[in-house]
Amino acid sequence: MGRQQPTFKPYNQHQLMLLPPSLEELIPKDHACRVVNDVINKISLEPLNAAYHTTGSSSYHPQMLLKVLVYGYVSNIYSSRKLEAACKESIYFMFLSSMSYPDHNTINRFRGVRLKNALRAVFEQVVELLAVEGFLSIEEVYTDGTKIEASANKYTFVWKKAIATNKEKMKKQLAHIWEYAQSVAASEDNLPDPPDLTTINKEKVQQTVDKLNQVLSGKGNLDKKMRAKLGYVTKHYPANIERYEKQEAILGERNSYSKTDPDATFMRLKEDHMKNGQLKPAYNVQISTSNQFIVNYSIHSNTTDTNTLAEHIEQHENSFGAAPKCITADAGYGSEENYTLLEGKNVTAYVKYGLFDKRQSRNYNSKHPFSADKLFYNAAADHYICPMGQKMRYVGNSRRKTVTGFEQTARLYKAINCQGCPLNGVCHKSKGERIIQVNVNLERLKKQADELLKSEEGIEKRKKRCFDVEPVFGNIKGNHGFRRFMLRGKQKVEIEWGLLAIAQNIRKKAA
Template sequence: MSSRRQFWATVTAAADRSYSKTDPDATFMRLKEDHMRNGQLKPAYNVQISTSNQFVVNYSIHPNPTDTNTLAAHLDQYEKSFGRSLKSITADAGYGSEENYTMLEEKKIAGYVKYGLFDNRQHRSFNSKHPFSADKLHYNPRGDHYICPIGQKMRYIGNTINRTVTGFLQTARMYKASNCSKCPLNGACHKSKGDRIIQVNLNLERQKRQADELLTSQQGIQKRKRRCFDVEPVFGNIKHNHKFRRFMLRGKQKVEIEWGLIALAQNIRKKAA
């Protein structure tokens, strides 16, 4: 049951904070489909749905434009509606983050969730174009240092901690090279001035390896293929075939009701077909 749940957002990048006089609950977003074609920010909501065989089984409305920050609330909505958690989910790279991977681990949900560079890393051409990236450097666990492309040690110099907008703490270890100015690969190895410093988030790298294992398995490949023709046609049918491109009501509570009616109509049409 839960293995068929998928997630897709209708809108993307936008301002972090905004205020609309016509709908204070909405957020100004740069929509994918701009009928005026001038790139203006417009008040909008980020709609998330879960589907099973193109039936909408769960939906949630979010004022934040970033898909990454919608997954936790969307799963909470599912658990409230069905009284239980999922066993697995399938989602695209918009949801791949350390915070989401950690949440899925805590909930014991198998996450077939891509991260940002997953698709690129499946092609040899991408790997050949980035031979000096941090993930390709050799790590010596005994000495806790990396080896730079010319064989010099990159020593550990401390940690850096980043707090996301949701308050999640990300910790990365920093390693610094020495004498980059005299290196024959200077400029090709890295573009920054001074000695090269790399940041390694050990927890996130572990989670990415786990995601790779799931996504490249036979079951993972089937789930990725299924996501494309399960969830995306639902939005296509609603937006293109039935011309629903904007909400008529204002306020998050009313918008949730409006989208609920749209989802119900979608399911009835699917059942009738």
């Protein structure tokens, strides 16, 4: 008896269909591409339409391109060439593009040029739509930042310290040659006055070089080394100082930038694959979230979170007409400037300061028994009492400005006599009398922060911050593999992160 043949389902690639299936039938009802389609259909594209010319040949519809681009970021496809291929290979992209096949140049030009002045408005409409549907709150947000590597060469850089060092070398070399010129032409009555090289610029360097050549020209007995130095200085110094001044203009308040992306600053990244804390060109990305939806974002070249909050809040005001009513953030934002800013805007600030967590430790008081905040203050007489019971009297104020120009004022209190005190060396480490600085305004703001953070609502918000804003970065960088920008320049990086923010919100809504 022969072996029984297995039974297979019919398979015929050339079978004709009376009613071929549509893309609508092939895509599940709850698929993310449908959410992208519904959300983009509900928002106004008037800001995007303004980026197109009214004359000339027809263009792909911006609504279609926006859907393709957003769904690409939802599904971890960031390359314009891969998006071009997906429009021909994926039923989800075919559904969104309505069987249109834009090439990678069209997609890239749409992302880098057309969206330049329109994407922020698109993002804001998506946020407001989600707020109306009850998914998020625009008024109560959680703020944090992360550093993401720029699309720049990490070996072509400019450092502010290197420029300062080279300028000092130039000053010393010019001063050295001038001293030699004075010794050579000491007998001449018309010897020019020596230049002031306290600070140097392009004009001063050029004038100094011209004077040196004027004094030393025609002198036949010049030292060969000095003649060579003068030739080098004449040839290179004016061009070098001009280059340094241009670089300093790009640097601004920063310490470094990449030559291939001047907006990117060198920062230490936690996700360094070399595991050696290598500095890389990067951007500081700030976001505010609500229920893990991104409400606001801003891109910065500052390496620290402290100096980004003012600009970030300003962006929130520009987007939604007012600052948030409540903000929760970690100790990276707890500065006098930020507390003052939030107080002035009537924002309830659940923001930690630097020592907040340490002060909650039971061992803090025993480890720092003589710190300034432990000393007794007599408000009526305006003096502190040192650990030995002696008065520390007010002796004046100390003022300093931060890198952002914010002025801080501290009151100084000095001990009367620390010589021979049994606590000398333990109470303080200075050689003379102990002086403490008390920033009255900052201490007042810290006290307000303490009261808010230790309240029931504050404790709840501190707990929620850890699983509201931080997982958003983890999701984008870890789960969706976005650890490096593809575009260069701050303006284009903002477009790229805006697409990521929209994609994050749509993914969250779809979930």
